[in-house]
Amino acid sequence: xxxxxxxxxxxxxxxxxxxxxxxxxxxxxxxxxxxxxxxxxxxxxxxxxxxxxxxxxxxxxxxxxxxxxxxxxxxxxxxxxxxxxxxxxxxxxxxxxxxxxxxxxxxxxxxxxxxxxxxxxxxxxxxxxxxxxxxxxxxxxxxxxxxxxxxxxxxxxxxxxxxxxxxxxxxxxxxxxxxxxxxxxxxxxxxxxxxxxxxxxxxxxxxxxxxxxxxxxxxxxxxxxxx
Amino acid sequence: xxxxxxxxxxxxxxxxxxxxxxxxxxxxxxxxxxxxxxxxxxxxxxxxxxxxxxxxxxxxxxxxxxxxxxxxxxxxxxxxxxxxxxxxxxxxxxxxxxxxxxxxxxxxxxxxxxxxxxxxxxxxxxxxxxxxxxxxxxxxxxxxxxxxxxxxxxxxxxxxxxxxxxxxxxxxxxxxxxxxxxxxxxxxxxxxxxxxxxxxxxxxxxxxxxxxxxxxxxxxxxxxxxxxxxxxxxxxxxxxxxxxxxxxxxxxxxxx
Numbered sequence: 001x002x003x004x005x006x007x008x009x010x011x012x013x014x015x016x017x018x019x020x021x022x023x024x025x026x027x028x029x030x031x032x033x034x035x036x037x038x039x040x041x042x043x044x045x046x047x048x049x050x051x052x053x054x055x056x057x058x059x060x061x062x063x064x065x066x067x068x069x070x071x072x073x074x075x076x077x078x079x080x081x082x083x084x085x086x087x088x089x090x091x092x093x094x095x096x097x098x099x100x101x102x103x104x105x106x107x108x109x110x111x112x113x114x115x116x117x118x119x120x121x122x123x124x125x126x127x128x129x130x131x132x133x134x135x136x137x138x139x140x141x142x143x144x145x146x147x148x149x150x151x152x153x154x155x156x157x158x159x160x161x162x163x164x165x166x167x168x169x170x171x172x173x174x175x176x177x178x179x180x181x182x183x184x185x186x187x188x189x190x191x192x193x194x195x196x197x198x199x200x201x202x203x204x205x206x207x208x209x210x211x212x213x214x215x216x217x218x219x220x221x222x223x224x225x226x227x
Numbered sequence: 228x229x230x231x232x233x234x235x236x237x238x239x240x241x242x243x244x245x246x247x248x249x250x251x252x253x254x255x256x257x258x259x260x261x262x263x264x265x266x267x268x269x270x271x272x273x274x275x276x277x278x279x280x281x282x283x284x285x286x287x288x289x290x291x292x293x294x295x296x297x298x299x300x301x302x303x304x305x306x307x308x309x310x311x312x313x314x315x316x317x318x319x320x321x322x323x324x325x326x327x328x329x330x331x332x333x334x335x336x337x338x339x340x341x342x343x344x345x346x347x348x349x350x351x352x353x354x355x356x357x358x359x360x361x362x363x364x365x366x367x368x369x370x371x372x373x374x375x376x377x378x379x380x381x382x383x384x385x386x387x388x389x390x391x392x393x394x395x396x397x398x399x400x401x402x403x404x405x406x407x408x409x410x411x412x413x414x415x416x417x418x419x420x421x422x423x424x425x426x427x428x429x430x431x432x433x434x435x436x437x438x439x440x441x442x443x444x445x446x447x448x449x450x451x452x453x454x455x456x457x458x459x460x461x462x463x464x465x466x467x468x469x470x471x472x473x474x475x476x477x478x479x480x481x482x483x
Contacts, residue, residue: 161380162379167379170368170372173368174404177408177409181351221392
């Protein structure tokens with residue numbers, strides 16, 4: 001496989017998926033508003049006291065990000081599966097795992113990146129200081145791609161399955177736990193004056209590992225689901 | 228020698244040959260399970276000494292620890308069958324993987340439940356967010372995800388292969404999850420009470436625990452073989468050998 005055909009396929013795939021997402025902006029915005037609403041419910045449910053909110057802020061924002069990124073997983077392959085595009089993609093000469101990576105990247109651009117960009121606003125609502133907010137953004141920047149990559153395996157496995165939307169949460173949420181632990185751990189460590197670089201390194205390691213491994217799993221899952 | 232073994236392996240990897248073999252083996256494993264369970268329970272109630280610190284309540288350890296061991300061991304075996312099933316497309320391995328899941332989930336639940344009953348008298352709470360408890364709970368979630376995926380897909384072949392892939396993803400993630408939960412726990416809780424911090428156990432307690440573990444193991448094999456036979460009948464019902472067997476003597480099959 002020569003280099004140009006791979007990168008050409010990558011670019012075509014990413015721009016196609018971005019175009020499709022831009023033509024259906026409501027889908028993207030729904031996930032974003034879901035993220036905001038879930039976070040806003042916590043002060044109402046727990047307490048408006050800033051001291052308490054500040055201590056639970058990293059966990060609340062991260063859990064909301066987990067749920068929001070899971071909600072958007074359904075869109076990842078289902079449209080292509082329903083209109084038969086996915087079968088054509090499986091027949092491409094380029095490796096399926098690279099194609100999957102391109103799709104996940106495009107998906108992260110419209111569903112993960114906006115969460116990262118919105119998080120400072122929510123951090124301020126919950127009383128995080130500026131250092132905490134910056135660190136929150138960094139952890140989300142490293143962590144949300146991992147969520148999309150792991151979620152892609154679940155989305156591929158539940159393709160066309162009845163009740164797939166709820167099912168995918170059951171499969172994927174337990175696998176998200178390490179990212180949640182180290183994402184919130186970094187912010188917690190920083191606010192209590194401890195070293196947080198270890199957390200960030202581990203999140204980076206998760207990202208590298210999942211970029212390498214999960215596309216293979218997703219490709220295998222797609223072949224199982226489509227054949 | 229090698230080729231003979233290989234032939235035997237292939238012979239019994241076909242559901243048609245596996246079915247009668249499993250039928251012959253099941254009573255033996257049941258027998259072993261019952262004997263070991265009676266011996267193990269007798270030892271845990273009457274032979275093992277009373278703990279000087281925890282009194283009689285510690286005796287639940289003889290159910291709790293073997294159940295926790297089995298819950299992890301069964302997940303590993305399930306993932307191994309899943310890998311064999313996906314790599315060599317062996318239907319029997321797929322069926323064994325799916326037959327193992329309910330028993331694994333049962334042991335995970337048993338470990339959590341007995342843990343709660345043990346935690347109340349010793350720690351003063353049914354549940355604490357200890358690293359072991361939390362990762363056992365996550366293991367239960369993984370089992371439930373595996374079984375839900377399998378039951379949600381109608382096509383049995385696709386269901387078996389999709390859930391096999393999920394089991395493999397889960398087994399790769401399991402060490403990461405366990406290790407991060409443990410790390411999270413030490414950061415949040417400081418020194419928590421943990422069963423490993425108990426004083427060195429008497430060797431009779433270890434022996435009892437091992438007897439109970441073997442009892443659970445034999446029980447698992449017996450139950451899983453029974454379940455595998457049922458799965459074979461269900462998935463191979465259109466094949467001639469199943470039809471012949473069922474039509475020839477429907478009553479006998481029902482009774483088995």
